[in-house]
Amino acid sequence: xxxxxxxxxxxxxxxxxxxxxxxxxxxxSKAVFxxxxxxxxxxxxxxxxxVESIEFSESATAYxxxxxxxxxxGLIITGLGVSNCSRNQQNFIVAAxxxxxxxxxLLFTNNATAGTDDIYYCAGxxxxxxxxxxxxxxxxxxxxxxxxxxxxxxxxxxxxxxxxNIPSTVGGEVSFSNAxxxxxxxxxxxxxxxIDGDTFANVVFHxxxxxxxxxxxxxxxxxxxxxxxxxxxxxxxxxxxxxxxxWGGTHEKANGGDVAFDSxxxxxEGYFYNYAAEVAGAYGGVTSFNNxxxxxxxSQGASAGNGCYFNYGARQGEQGGGGHLEFSARYGSxxxxxxxxxxxxxxxxxxxxxxxxxxxxxxPSKYFPTAGNATIWNHxxxxxxxxxxxxEFSVYSNQNDSDSTCENFPTAGNATIFNLGGCTSGAxxxxxxxxxxxxxxxxxxxxxGGTNEGYGGRIVFYDRSEGGSAKVCLFDDAELDIxxxxxxxxxxxxxxxxxxxxxxxxxxxxxxxxxxxxxxNSTQVSFRLDKQKNGGFAFNxxxxxxxxxxxxxxxxxxxxxxxxxxVEPNFAIVGNTLQxxxxx
Numbered sequence: 001x002x003x004x005x006x007x008x009x010x011x012x013x014x015x016x017x018x019x020x021x022x023x024x025x026x027x028x029s030k031a032v033f034x035x036x037x038x039x040x041x042x043x044x045x046x047x048x049x050x051v052e053s054i055e056f057s058e059s060a061t062a063y064x065x066x067x068x069x070x071x072x073x074g075l076i077i078t079g080l081g082v083s084n085c086s087r088n089q090q091n092f093i094v095a096a097x098x099x100x101x102x103x104x105x106l107l108f109t110n111n112a113t114a115g116t117d118d119i120y121y122c123a124g125x126x127x128x129x130x131x132x133x134x135x136x137x138x139x140x141x142x143x144x145x146x147x148x149x150x151x152x153x154x155x156x157x158x159x160x161x162x163x164x165n166i167p168s169t170v171g172g173e174v175s176f177s178n179a180x181x182x183x184x185x186x187x188x189x190x191x192x193x194x195i196d197g198d199t200f201a202n203v204v205f206h207x208x209x210x211x212x213x214x215x216x217x218x219x220x221x222x223x224x225x226x227x228x229x230x231x232x233x234x235x236x237x238x239x240x241x242x243x244x245x246x247w248g249g250t251h252e253k254a255n256g257g258d259v260a261f262d263s264x265x266x267x268x269e270g271y272f273y274n275y276a277a278e279v280a281g282a283y284g285g286v287t288s289f290n291n292x293x294x295x296x297x298x299s300q301g302a303s304a305g306n307g308c309y310f311n312y313g314a315r316q317g318e319q320g321g322g323g324h325l326e327f328s329a330r331y332g333s334x335x336x337x338x339x340x341x342x343x344x345x346x347x348x349x350x351x352x353x354x355x356x357x358x359x360x361x362x363x364p365s366k367y368f369p370t371a372g373n374a375t376i377w378n379h380x381x382x383x384x385x386x387x388x389x390x391x392e393f394s395v396y397s398n399q400n401d402s403d404s405t406c407e408n409f410p411t412a413g414n415a416t417i418f419n420l421g422g423c424t425s426g427a428x429x430x431x432x433x434x435x436x437x438x439x440x441x442x443x444x445x446x447x448x449g450g451t452n453e454g455y456g457g458r459i460v461f462y463d464r465s466e467g468g469s470a471k472v473c474l475f476d477d478a479e480l481d482i483x484x485x486x487x488x489x490x491x492x493x494x495x496x497x498x499x500x501x502x503x504x505x506x507x508x509x510x511x512x513x514x515x516x517x518x519x520x521n522s523t524q525v526s527f528r529l530d531k532q533k534n535g536g537f538a539f540n541x542x543x544x545x546x547x548x549x550x551x552x553x554x555x556x557x558x559x560x561x562x563x564x565x566x567v568e569p570n571f572a573i574v575g576n577t578l579q580x581x582x583x584x
Contacts, residue, residue, distance in 0.1 A: 264300055
């Protein structure tokens, strides 16, 4: 069909009126907009207009297209999409109360594109005090081009539709399904405005849709209990080469902006920046894996891919929680895959104010997260009072004993984790913690010493965590701390170029066992020894600190430790064990 042009002097602003077009018929192929006295374009309710392309000529004035609630999309674009040859910004405003991506008001299909950066799209509620929001949907191989998008929601809580088995209303949404792509577009996504923290704006990817090279700004929450803006990946969708900025909350108890990966979605080769919250009591920006439905098979989960994840601590005057990365495994078994993860320290003392990464489960669970082959850097705190960046492997439970149905626990996999020492006086070093029944797997755990009177990096094992076949490397004053481990800890190998091993002496003391090689590259090996708080320590009693078949190549004089109650330690190598005695 031939093109139709919007009249320079139309009777109304309604697209669906053929009298407003020349020739006097609704466009089916190309809709062309030149200069016109009527630039506010509306659409008839519960009626779909379908067109292959929309073109704004060089002489086009600035238009605003408004799409409201309806049972069917008000506008469907099926061909080349939207193009703008004018110097004016063109605007598409979708203001509705929708129930998700299956109920869009503006729909791009086939290979249609949303156009260039001088085309602006907004999906949100009918009013700021309203609820929910409109939906813009991309299907098939449609693309968002390099257009600009604002996605937001209203302050009013949505009605509870669940009783009628209708999905609850969400905020404004831009959705990508099938093999569609966000291309090179820019998205700004806002969070809750009211008391309903579950209602937030979001950009959502389904099926095999991809984020392309788009940029996403997920704005932090602005009300107590409110969520920030969200970008979500489901199915086998991919973050591709996108750039994601997740800002911290700006109100006490407000959540940060969020990127969430669920099902078997992947972080691709995206760049993720999780920032600290501005105010005390607010939470930092977050990227999470398998924290939302649907349930997956036990062996399946989302992947961090080859992405780069930067978690910032509170440093530039921020007072709230640090940016963080969560592999929570509530609905699947996520992996750090081949990601690069960087956890920066904080300038304030609160542990949660530092950048951090957590691999965790809540018992009982059939899921477990793994760090995969990721490379993780834990940076020191900023200054004497600052909290250091950290990585944590945790198991949470209200039970006294582990659940018998849980066969796998969080593991460091084959990751390489660097824990950097403090570089200013009194600065805490970055650290890695294993607690519960988590495992170091086959990871390489490396801790460096501090400089300029800063403290060294640390590797800490608590509870019944396992060392697996992990390789531990200590430098200078870095520390391997097993003092609060339950029973002995076995690791794969230990390389010491300086460093300190910390434990407690007593009737139930934890000792270190090395299954493989022991490399000692320094003149002495140091221990930090305390008396167990539950008792059992006795003078003149030998305690086994270390078990390793390669101890036969060393002498007892290579080992040293602190005194206890003024009594100096005596070391002895007995067979394949290193023993210490405090003889009075």
